[in-house]
Amino acid sequence: EPEVTQTPSHQVTQMGQEVILRCVPISNHLYFYWYRQILGQKVEFLVSFYNNEISEKSEIFDDQFSVERPDGSNFTLKIRSTKLEDSAMYFCASSKTDLPYYNEQFFGPGTRLTVL
Amino acid sequence: DAKTTQPNSMESNEEEPVHLPCNHSTISGTDYIHWYRQLPSQGPEYVIHGLTSNVNNRMASLAIAEDRKSSTLILHRATLRDAAVYYCILRDAGNNNDMRFGAGTRLTVKP
Numbered sequence: 001e002p003e004v005t006q007t008p009s010h011q012v013t014q015m016g017q018e019v020i021l022r023c024v025p026i027s028n029h030l031y032f033y034w035y036r037q038i039l040g041q042k043v044e045f046l047v048s049f050y051n052n053e054i055s056e057k058s059e060i061f062d063d064q065f066s067v068e069r070p071d072g073s074n075f076t077l078k079i080r081s082t083k084l085e086d087s088a089m090y091f092c093a094s095s096k097t098d099l100p101y102y103n104e105q106f107f108g109p110g111t112r113l114t115v116l
Numbered sequence: 117d118a119k120t121t122q123p124n125s126m127e128s129n130e131e132e133p134v135h136l137p138c139n140h141s142t143i144s145g146t147d148y149i150h151w152y153r154q155l156p157s158q159g160p161e162y163v164i165h166g167l168t169s170n171v172n173n174r175m176a177s178l179a180i181a182e183d184r185k186s187s188t189l190i191l192h193r194a195t196l197r198d199a200a201v202y203y204c205i206l207r208d209a210g211n212n213n214d215m216r217f218g219a220g221t222r223l224t225v226k227p
Contacts, residue, residue: 033215045215
């Protein structure tokens with residue numbers, strides 16, 4: 001069964017450093033998403049991406065964040081200058097459509113980001 | 117966005133049915149009711165969704181009240197693997213992409 005994959009599983013970085021989190025969505029999906037979950041808290045939407053453009057973003061997704069689909073398979077989240085509060089589990093997701101009557105989002109296993 | 121209210125936690129015995137409630141009294145006519153779950157140390161996983169009619173799939177059933185102000189996710193025979201946090205999420209047909217998770221219900225399944 002096809003699945004969303006994410007690398008690395010755990011990333012440790014120093015405050016102020018740039019990090020890139022990588023995701024490979026399911027191959028025939030067109031919509032891509034990033035969510036984050038701070039330890040012990042709820043899952044929070046960051047951004048959605050379609051046709052090489054951001055379609056929606058939350059208030060969390062500020063200028064420090066960017067997303068890119070550099071090739072036909074990868075989808076990346078970049079944090080330019082990490083802060084302690086960016087420490088969280090980051091989940092990538094993908095879906096075939098954006099129609100809510102048929103829009104099952106498939107989530108990856110997550111990347112745990114630890115900012116020291 | 118219309119909000120949902122779920123109990124913080126529930127317990128069930130293995131192989132017994134589980135009914136997970138969700139209140140959404142401010143639901144609009146175009147809101148779809150989606151359920152996801154998050155197993156320990158994993159990403160969220162789709163369970164089921166519906167609009168007005170009750171729905172069944174291989175994982176669960178979704179019972180939607182006639183006035184749509186509440187719904188219930190039904191696991192017919194809970195297994196230990198069903199221990200997870202279950203999220204009830206409303207998704208507006210006109211605002212498709214962002215999925216707003218609440219705190220969900222943490223289901224504990226006892227052997």
